[in-house]
Amino acid sequence: MKGNERLKGFMGEYGLTQAGLADAVNARLLHSGCEGTVSDRTIRNWLSAKTSWPHSRQREALEAVFATTAEALGFRPPLPRLSSDDEPEPPVRRRDFLAATSGAAAAVAVPHVGSACRVGASDVLRLRSGLDALMALDDHRGGHESLKLTALAGAREALEKQKRGATQRIRRRLFSVAADYTATAAWSALDARRTDAAQHLLGRALYLAGMGQDPMAEIRVWNSYAMLAHQRREYREAVDSGLAAQATAMTKRDPLFASLAHARTALGHSTLGDRQAALRSLGCAEEALRRSEPGLPRPSWMDFYGPSELAAITAIVRDRLGDPAAAEAASHRALAGIPRQFRRNRALATTRLALAQLHQRDIDQACATAATAFALMSGHPIPGRLRSLLGDYHRDLITLAPDASVAREWADRYRSEWSRL
The missing domain is CATH 1.25.40.10 (Tetratricopeptide repeat domain)
Incomplete structure (x- = not known):
């Protein structure tokens, strides 16, 4: 069976790997309230044409990612069964999809080709809704390269539309949207501990925030x-x-x-x-x-x-001030309230809890706690910020208890997990 060359071409144009496209579609599914179940295998089935017409929800999410129809992406719907006295209906033009940034399911408005229409408030709202999809993906697995590239594409889209803004107010709002997309890209670099890229993007985001007032x-x-x-x-x-x-x-x-x-x-x-x-x-x-x-409209x-994140920050402050018992109590409060979907944040708070326990010389409990951070990120690469914190834990562990058997066992587990990209 011939493969889906059109989908392959779109992926190449947008710089998406199979894993990156899976993330992008899942982000759109999460944003629409559905479970993100698309895997690398799903993408392979699409590319090989083993799946010629994806499930409706997956299809709509995929259309949003590339801002085009499933047919344009090389998929073909199953042929309808016509009786002998049925007449073919005239072709129905699909709606134009106002869609996402390249590589994630951010709902970015895309104008008709050749359109000279002015950009208005509805375009700004569509662009802003795309930020929610990106933040949902970040909450689920942390910052990574495809999220950063997607956010930058959203910023470019907003700035391009800014040139056609109907009013000065719309143009300011589009600068603001571009600032948020750029700040999202900077955050992804920051979470991956790519500090040079983060600094460059933050400078750009601050400029755009000023332009957008x-x-x-x-x-x-x-x-x-x-x-x-x-x-x-x-x-x-x-x-x-x-x-x-x-x-x-x-x-x-x-x-x-x-x-x-x-x-x-x-x-x-x-x-x-x-x-x-x-x-x-x-x-x-x-x-x-x-x-x-609580409940006021705020950006995603x-x-x-909220209280849980402040408790997590309190744990860091207390531990740095030499109050590990207070840090442990704050970490427990944080973990009691951090939502389950904030996997990266829960893993960070868990590692902070392990550090507080370690600094009280509770070696066995600390190692057991730290090991659960790996389980929280199971199935996804460990973000750079979390990797760095786990490295801090490992260094403190071998300093405080170099000869403990549980420390050696945890170190073996650490080295194995560390190989995850």
Whole structure:
């Protein structure tokens, strides 16, 4: 059977591997409330033409990824059975799909070819809805290259539409969308610990946020800058980035954003060993969180933040300040509330719990806890940020208990899991 050359061509044009396309389709399925069940094998069946007409939900998600119809992607629907007195109906033109960025299921509006129509509010809304799909994919498996490339494609799409904006207000909103897509790409690089790429993209995102006059995108960028500074061991800059986040207009409008900014600042102070400043910032974060209103409309990138995430940050601060028992208690609170679909965040909080236990010399329990982080990410590569944290745990383990048998067993497991790309 001849393979599906059209689908193969689209994948090549968009720079997608089989695994990348599976991620993209699954992201769209998750965004629409369906389970993401597409695997590498599913993609192979499509490419070999073993599957000539995908299941309806998978087909719609695939159409959204490439912004075209299934027929244009080389698929053929089964022929209808016609009775002898049936007359063929005139061909029905499929609706034009307003679709996703290249490589993930982000719903980005795509105009008709050759269309000179102006871009309006509905186009902005379609573009923004694509960000939700990307964040759902990030929540599920963490930052990775195909997510970054998809987000950059979304930013390019928004900037191209910005040139045809119907009003100055629409153009500003499209700059804002481009800032969010670029910040998403930067976050993916940050989660993978690709610091040079993250720094470049954050600078671009901050520029676009300014062009869009969007304080919400601005605070997102400063939040990521604070994390980048930690990865680069530039701890004073981490504090400065947290203070910059506190100075944005969003902290005055919504205490939830203020809480996040104070929490990031607390992390910076704790790494510098400034106990008083760290605890003061944590207190401000807790107070702002108490004043925040749940249920207000907020961007999907903020879905991660709330009492559980603040507890996870508190665990880091307390451990760095030399309070491992308090850190362990905070980690348990975090894990009790982090949603199950936030697999990467749960794995990070689990590893932090293991570190707090290790720093109390509870070696057996710490190793058992740390091992569950691998299970949480089963079936997916381990994101760079989590790999780095597990490396920190391993180094502390061999420092504190180099001769313990359970430590040697965990080290063997660690080396085996570490080979996962």
